[in-house]
Amino acid sequence: GNGGDNTSETSVAKVEAAPSASGRDQIKIVGSSTVYPFATTVAENFGRSTSFKTPIVESTGSGGGLKLFCSGLGDNYPDITNASRRIKSSEVELCAENGINDIVEVKVGYDGIVVANSTKSDRMELTLRELYLALAKDVPDGKGGLKPNDYINWSDINPALKDTKIEIMGPPPTSGTRDAFVELAMEGGCQTFDWIKALKKTDKNTYKAICHAFREDDGFIEAGENDNLIVRKLNANPNALGIFGFGFLDQNGDSVQGSVIDDTLPTFENISDGSYPVSRSLYFYVKKDMIGTVPGIAEYLTEFTSVRASGQDGYLSEKGLIPMNAEEHAQWQSQVRAQKTLSLN
Amino acid sequence: MIQGVLIACSFVAIFTTIGIVASLAFEAYRFFGRIPLTDFLFGLEWSPQTAMRSDQVGASGKFGVLPLLSGTLLISFIAMCVATPLGILSAVYLAEFARPKTRNIIKPMLELLAGIPTVVYGFFAALVVAPIIRNMGSGAGFQISSESALAAGLVMGIMLVPFISSLSDDVINAVPQALRDASYGMGATETETITKVVLPAATPGIIGSLLLAVSRAIGETMIVVMAAGLAANLTANPFEAVTTMTVQIVTLLTGDQEFDSAKTLAAFAIALFLLVLTLGLNIVALRIVDKYKQKYA
Amino acid sequence: MEKNMTEEKTAQTDASTPIMTASGVDVFYGKKQAIKNVSLDIPENQITALIGPSGCGKSTFLRCFNRMNDTIDSCRVTGDIQFAGQDIYSSKVDVVALRSRIGMVFQKANPFPKSIFDNVAYGPRIHGLAETKDHLEDIVITSLRRAGLYDEVSDRLNEPGTSLSGGQQQRLCIARAIAVDPQIILMDEPCSALDPIATAIIENLMDSMKEKYTIVIVTHSMQQAARVSQQTAFFHLGELVESGATESIFTNPAQERTQNYISGRIG
Amino acid sequence: MEKNMTEEKTAQTDASTPIMTASGVDVFYGKKQAIKNVSLDIPENQITALIGPSGCGKSTFLRCFNRMNDTIDSCRVTGDIQFAGQDIYSSKVDVVALRSRIGMVFQKANPFPKSIFDNVAYGPRIHGLAETKDHLEDIVITSLRRAGLYDEVSDRLNEPGTSLSGGQQQRLCIARAIAVDPQIILMDEPCSALDPIATAIIENLMDSMKEKYTIVIVTHSMQQAARVSQQTAFFHLGELVESGATESIFTNPAQERTQNYISGRIG
Amino acid sequence: MPDYLLTTSPQMAKRHARHSRFQWYGRIAIGISISFMLLMFAAIFARGTGAFQKTMIAVDVEFTESVIDPNGSRAEMDLKQGNYKPLILSGLQKVVPGVTERKDRNNLYKLVSGGAAFDLGERVAANPDMIGTNQRVWIAASSEVDLYVKGKVDVESDEAIRRLKDQDIAWINMLQDEGRVKKKFNRVFFTSGDSRAPEMAGILSAALGSFFSLLVCFLIAFPLGILTAVYLEEYAKKNRLTNLIEVNINNLAAVPSIVFGLLGLAVFLNFFNLPRSTPLVGGMVLALMTLPTIIIASRSILRSIPQSTRDAAMGLGASKTQTTFHHVVPLAMPGMLTGTILGMARALGETAPLLMIGMVAFIVDIPKGVTDVATSLPVQIFLWADSPEKGFVELTSAAIIVLLVFLILMNLFAVYLRRRLERRW
């Protein structure tokens, strides 16, 4: 079981049970739901074209995945975790505490976070500020203070917007998408208020509390680590908006559409060239110690970083991944081949 | 010797119960170490997604079970509104009116209905019933969320029909023939016999079977996971989306399972609550049915 | 016990005109024939006893008279049973109405799980016999009185009928049957579950009831048949072996089988 | 039917030595006492009939003799029952061995759903009575012959026992009981589910069996008791009212209750 | 004839009318339930039967050695991993001329399944003589093409929101005109595991997962269940302990199934450290869940065995154990099996507890034993039902059909056993 053992404090003591003579011959992958479709596709191809077993991929969210990943070394813990944001230093510390010192970082490509709704209703055109006002727990009251978010309808924020209820489905805190969205979109909107922006330097904690907290009424619904579910629920409820990665939008272009944010549509091109404001990088992390213990990890890395997978016209781009340019791709490929370990600077 | 083996076997049932209670209680205990019991039982808000890391701002972590309970009860109520009349009338028809031939066709069909996995009901609810209801609603000028309690409740109601009908069928059959004979002997029509003699005599048993059905509705998972929503609304409006206890257990525990956060432990607390609720209902129901059976033993 | 009957040895007693006549009745349960070509007249205001060994078809035959056999799916009745000049098995006859004219009392007392009052009021209510509440109360009280039960229960009409003793329950069932004002009352071993004292009470009650009603009773006790009935019919293996005045059947049976039964050699 | 007994009016018949003696037997079902202080001797190679109204405790008493009551949880037996000089309720007695000495035949024929052969062979098999296959076959055939069934079934020993007629099934059960070579055979209303012809066959069979076995029979038919038994014991409400030679009990009972029962006034 | 006896009397007419009205309520109630079921079946069949066929495209492929096996090793792995994409693409380009732009080439290649190249690799590895030849091979079309060919794409809708663009449709039509598109039996659906691509996904690994889970469930629940039933019915004296066991069993039967999942998670996975996501744990959880059902059914069967059978054996001097195991249990066996099969049928459809013990992962490989990671049929249905790709709707329905067929077979088997049992008595 990979759940109960990591009951906090005691887990440190369990490390020595580590790599051992591995009984496991199947790679275990957890982590980001955004990276999940790409990881499963690579896993499937990897399983089909090699004699190794197909890796098991579970979608737990980036944060949840990293937590599991860093809980220990050995058969009972995942070998690889996907993340839709970069690993945090706090997580690297947790890993180190549990004896995981050598982590190989692999960059997968780029992704934009979209705010989408059903094609059955009109495409929304929003600014980061409007998004922030729709989602935040407390909003500026216009008098230099804060008030609890009382915007019910979109038109309450901006009369030009439609007159329907604000209903946004998004990922929970275990999600990298959530972290990235907070940093890019929420902070972006938040900083359009000068006095809040000023707080960033003077009172970082207050600044965070203002910019990072989501409302907790039914304006924002945490949908669990399941982007498919959000897409399906958007189909069911044309008034709702959903927050998820571009890959899912790309796959479901016939049923959902991405909103225009700050006058930019979330398209392949706009995300590649960085003009879409809410875009980030996707990664996965590998335990170096497990390479060679669990058969196939090195080969899986090779497959993932190959041009035919994550390259410019690789099969992952069909799944909605926004690939790195050839130069960056080649650089990551050689870095991974050398099993260069991560060091956050 | 053999008896020893047999006793050991029958103890598995007890161990299972102990296992269930202990595992739920243990994790729930840890949960209540973080969240006061009163906050859980009487809290009006449910927003369990707390921050994972210190450098993160998550939800404030409100663990009030009432919105989940109200959602569960709302859906169960809708289901029972569908299932009770359908189930009892079906049972009466099968027990009293249907010719053996008809009975031999209908009974297996109802049994089939009972044998359909709930994941199939859930799929049907989400794919077919919910859109129909939403369309009908917007046709009539209503705002119906497509994850309205209505769709899940309706489908769950149908699922419960064979359950109620077969239990009620037993109960109605247990009413002694002598009472029917007495009524027919007085010149009562079949309907008069049923409504004035058989059903009143069977009432306690039928109530018992309805309670059993309620307990099943409350514990039903797949239909609501697939067709009900995630929004923890404290509402009695069947057109709104609600969430249920079982949905939240699944949402909290699939995929990510970090056992040291209140969020994960909350699932066990909900499950304990659910267990107490369904067992309570079940015990009351079995008492009623037992008493009823004794009456006509 | 008064016995007013002719001294004939023939099959039919004709002390009074028959209120019901069965001729050539056959009853089948599925393929199995339970009653074979039975003809019998039921004289008005008398008690007719049906006797015979277990399984000979007494109950089955009795239940033909108010078509209670209709409630058994596999049961099929042929032949002719006349009541008030009408074949009761004709499609024109309403079973429900028929049964209100021909009441029935069963072996095991079967009061409804309702109050004593509601038990007796059940029939009048469904048949709409009482216009007012007072009228209904009247009917209930008269019926209980006729069944010899009123004095014992007058102060607890609202208690459940099932709380009474066995003999009282059986009288309650008789009162319930009387309440719809029937002409004939069929009784299927009404005393077999009762103790001797309760039995005696009911036997006396029957005796007094025959002034107003015609009674047909099935009994497994020859002694009871001898005590209460004026006419007796002896059944064996689904056949009516012999019928006639009770006294003559028991003292001077025409058939050897009857003799054997009475003397305990068969059954 | 030969009847060889003394002409005593006292409680015990002593034509032959008793093979079993019950003294001061009480039986309780939970708190309810079903048998009250009953003492009775069972004479060897005779037929003893237990009679009495339904529920008086005949079966309960009969089942004390081979401790079949042990199978009922709530049942508790006190008092003394001697068989072959040994209290059968002593803890030293092996119930299994006891039952192989004291066989039992029940009211409803209860053949196992196995072949006729296996039905009869079951007892010898579990008790290890036959060394070889031939020996087993021998036992089966002798038993069937003694039960007067062999001629009717010799060509279909492999057919299921349940395919026989009621009377044949009952004889099969007798053969099965005989096969373990018991000394006493207890029969609980063995004919009550049979037609008169099958009854007659079994009654004759019992008569011939008493040469070799001691038989105790419960019957609800006084006529049957009179026909087959040499000793009769009359039970009422759990008490042994009277016991003695069959002839004297039926012609000249000592107790009024017996008289009332025989003449049909009670029961 | 007094007229009150006649059916025509007005008061009687009213009462009879009430009666027939009441009868109609019953018929309507049954009608509603059953028509709902039929509607459900119809909806699922209408959506699902399509999945039993899938669209194939005929492509003329040059099996060029230099592309497939540049080192000429003919090693199986090399052949499997060869780069077949350009071969398929150039085959397609021969039919659809004028596709030269890189973007167009990519779009053209998207007509065939992403798995087609692997499929070819397997074919070549199995038959290396193909190398160097030019052959017409049928390869799987992509899910979008499949849906289009099956008429499930609304070509009237706005091109922008369609996954299949007008150009793609023109290409498919060209292929169709040449007779290069046909539907054939979807073997993959029955012979492979899950896949990200609807056209490559199958139910075999889920079905085997279900099979292994049920096997474990049966091996645990059947003996435990019937022995418990035998103990309670045949041996146990009425006392506090047996009473407790009884109450326990009756209540366990009413515990929501998801709670059993939590039990499995907390006890089997976290406490005993049994392998996560495996049929072993799934089967154990299902066994605990079905146990009460089996016990209750078996007890009622044992109760229905006539006491006379026990009396007969006891009367012959058979011991309790001999009586029970020679006579009672064999007689009850068909009935107990019936109860067990019905319990197992319920277990087969059970989803929620399996979600709790991790049998929800993405699993492609076919499990070979009870300790291999697996899902189960209903969980696969749940996973596919949650997948937004249109192609999975069809697959979900088809998987439901398969599941229902299994369930009906199990129920029929139980009915058959029950019939045999009835004949006996």
Ligand SMILES: Nc1ncnc2c1ncn2[C@@H]1O[C@H](COP(=O)(O)OP(=O)(O)OP(=O)(O)O)[C@@H](O)[C@H]1O
């Ligand atoms: N519902 C039924 N279905 C089939 N056969 C039946 C049914 N009721 C009675 N019989 C059979 O019809 C025959 C006559 O039964 P009936 O009940 O009329 O006998 P009875 O004389 O009243 O006997 P008893 O004194 O035991 O009440 C019997 O052989 C009985 O088995």
Ligand SMILES: Nc1ncnc2c1ncn2[C@@H]1O[C@H](COP(=O)(O)OP(=O)(O)OP(=O)(O)O)[C@@H](O)[C@H]1O
């Ligand atoms: N298993 C039991 N548990 C409780 N009470 C019982 C049990 N068996 C019999 N009795 C009661 O014990 C008394 C004697 O019963 P028993 O069966 O011995 O009577 P019987 O004379 O054989 O009657 P019948 O002629 O009806 O067979 C009855 O009052 C009966 O209700």
Ligand SMILES: [Mg+2]
């Ligand atoms: Mg009768």
Ligand SMILES: [Mg+2]
């Ligand atoms: Mg008895």
Ligand SMILES: O=P([O-])([O-])[O-]
């Ligand atoms: O599942 P995430 O990609 O949002 O971490």
